[in-house]
Amino acid sequence: xxxxxxxxxxxxxxxxxxxxxxxxxxxxxxxxxxxxxxxxxxxxxxxxxxxxxxxxxxxxxxxxxxxxxxxxxxxxxxxxxxxxxxxxxxxxxxxxxxxxxxxxxxxxxxxxxxxxxxxxxxxxxxxxxxxxxxxxxxxxxxxxxxxxxxxxxxxxxxxxxxxxxxx
Amino acid sequence: xxxxxxxxxxxxxxxxxxxxxxxxxxxxxxxxxxxxxxxxxxxxxxxxxxxxxxxxxxxxxxxxxxxxxxxxxxxxxxxxxxxxxxxxxxxxxxxxxxxxxxxxxxxxxxxxxxxxxxxxxxxxxxxxxxxxxxxxxxxxxxxxxxxxxxxxxxxxxxxxxxxxxxxxxxxxxxxxxxxxxxxxxxxxxx
Numbered sequence: 001x002x003x004x005x006x007x008x009x010x011x012x013x014x015x016x017x018x019x020x021x022x023x024x025x026x027x028x029x030x031x032x033x034x035x036x037x038x039x040x041x042x043x044x045x046x047x048x049x050x051x052x053x054x055x056x057x058x059x060x061x062x063x064x065x066x067x068x069x070x071x072x073x074x075x076x077x078x079x080x081x082x083x084x085x086x087x088x089x090x091x092x093x094x095x096x097x098x099x100x101x102x103x104x105x106x107x108x109x110x111x112x113x114x115x116x117x118x119x120x121x122x123x124x125x126x127x128x129x130x131x132x133x134x135x136x137x138x139x140x141x142x143x144x145x146x147x148x149x150x151x152x153x154x155x156x157x158x159x160x161x162x163x164x165x166x167x
Numbered sequence: 168x169x170x171x172x173x174x175x176x177x178x179x180x181x182x183x184x185x186x187x188x189x190x191x192x193x194x195x196x197x198x199x200x201x202x203x204x205x206x207x208x209x210x211x212x213x214x215x216x217x218x219x220x221x222x223x224x225x226x227x228x229x230x231x232x233x234x235x236x237x238x239x240x241x242x243x244x245x246x247x248x249x250x251x252x253x254x255x256x257x258x259x260x261x262x263x264x265x266x267x268x269x270x271x272x273x274x275x276x277x278x279x280x281x282x283x284x285x286x287x288x289x290x291x292x293x294x295x296x297x298x299x300x301x302x303x304x305x306x307x308x309x310x311x312x313x314x315x316x317x318x319x320x321x322x323x324x325x326x327x328x329x330x331x332x333x334x335x336x337x338x339x340x341x342x343x344x345x346x347x348x349x350x351x352x353x354x355x356x357x
Contacts, residue, residue, distance in 0.1 A: 005246045005250060015322060018322045018329070018332070018333065019322045021336075026333070026336050026337050026340050028333040031330070032326055032329070032330065039337075041337055041340050041341070043340070043344070052344060052347060052348050052351065053344065053348075054295060054340055054341050054344040056295055056298065064245075064246065066249075067221070067225075067245060067246065067249060075293075075298075076293045076294060076295050076298045098224045098225060113225050114225060114249055114253060115253065161348075162348065163294055164294050164295055165294065165295060165296065165341070165344055165345040165348055166294040166295065166296030166297065166301075166302075166305060166345065167345065167348055167349065167352070
C-alpha cells in the first residue's frame with residue numbers, strides 16, 4: 001500500500017517533467033516497470049565552467065517516497081565539484097531528510113519534505129553546480145582547489161565536461 | 168389500571184430507543200476501528216510516537232493532537248496522513264474526549280544514509296556517448312540544419328511510446344551538447 005502511494009506520486013512527477021520540462025533537464029524512470037529507479041540529465045549552467053556540458057545522474061527512490069528523499073548520484077565519470085563525492089553521490093540539503101542535520105547549519109525549509117519534488121531537486125543541483133556550498137565539502141580536494149586555485153579548478157571541470165561528451 | 172399504561176410506556180420506549188441507539192453506534196464504531204486497525208495497531212489510543220514525530224517534523228504547523236487523532240483513525244498510516252495534509256483536506260480536530268496516551272517524545276528518526284556513500288566505489292569513467300550507445304549517431308556527419316530544440320511535449324498514453332520519447336529527448340540533449348561543443352572548439356582553433 002505504501003508503495004502504491006509512492007508509485008502514483010512518481011508517475012505523476014514523471015508526467016509533469018515530460019509535458020512541462022524545466023530548461024536543461026530531462027528525467028524519467030529507466031523503465032516504467034521500476035518507478036523507483038530514474039535517470040536524469042542536467043545541463044551545465046551557463047557562465048560557469050560546467051557550461052556546455054550534460055551530466056547524467058541516477059536517482060534512487062525509497063519505498064516510502066515522498067516521506068523520505070531519493071538519493072542522487074552522478075554517473076559516467078562523476079563530477080569535479082566540492083559538493084559531490086568522488087563516487088558521484090550528490091550532497092545537498094534538499095536531499096537530506098528534515099530530521100537529519102548532524103551539522104546544524106541547514107534550515108528545515110531547505111531540506112527534504114514531501115512538498116519538494118524531483119524537479120526541485122534537479123533545479124537545486126543545477127544551481128549547486130553554479131554555486132558550490134563551501135560549508136559542507138563532500139569532495140575535500142575539489143573544495144580546496146575551488147577555494148585556493150580557482151583557474152585550475154575551472155580548467156579541470158572544463159576538461160571533464162568534454163570527456164563526458166566523448167570529446 | 169388502564170390509565171397508567173400509556174404514561175409508563177412512552178418513557179420506557181424512549182429509553183429503549185436511546186439505549187439501542189448507543190449500542191448500535193458503539194457496535195458500528197467498533198467495526199470501523201477494527202477494520203482500520205488491521206495493520207496490527209489495535210484499538211485504543213495507541214499511536215506510534217515515531218510516526219507522530221515524523222509527520223510533525225514535516226509539517227511543523229500542524230497540531231500534534233490532530234496528527235495523533237488522524238493517525239489513530241487511519242490505523243497509524245503515515246503515508247495516508249501525509250497524503251491528507253498534502254491534498255489540502257487538512258486534519259480534523261479531535262473531540263475533547265480524545266486523550267492520546269503517548270507523550271510526544273522528541274524522537275529524531277534514525278536515518279541510515281548520512282552520506283555513507285563516501286565509500287569509494289570508483290565512478291565508472293564512461294562518457295555519455297558510449298553509455299547511451301550514441302557513437303553511431305555522434306560520428307554521423309553533423310547535420311547542421313537539424314533543429315536544436317528538442318521535441319516539445321513528450322507524453323503519450325502508451326507506455327512504450329513514452330519510453331521511446333524519453334530516450335529520444337535524452338539522446339537529443341547529449342548530441343546537441345556535443346555538436347555545440349565541437350563547433351565551439353573549431354571556432355577556438357581557427
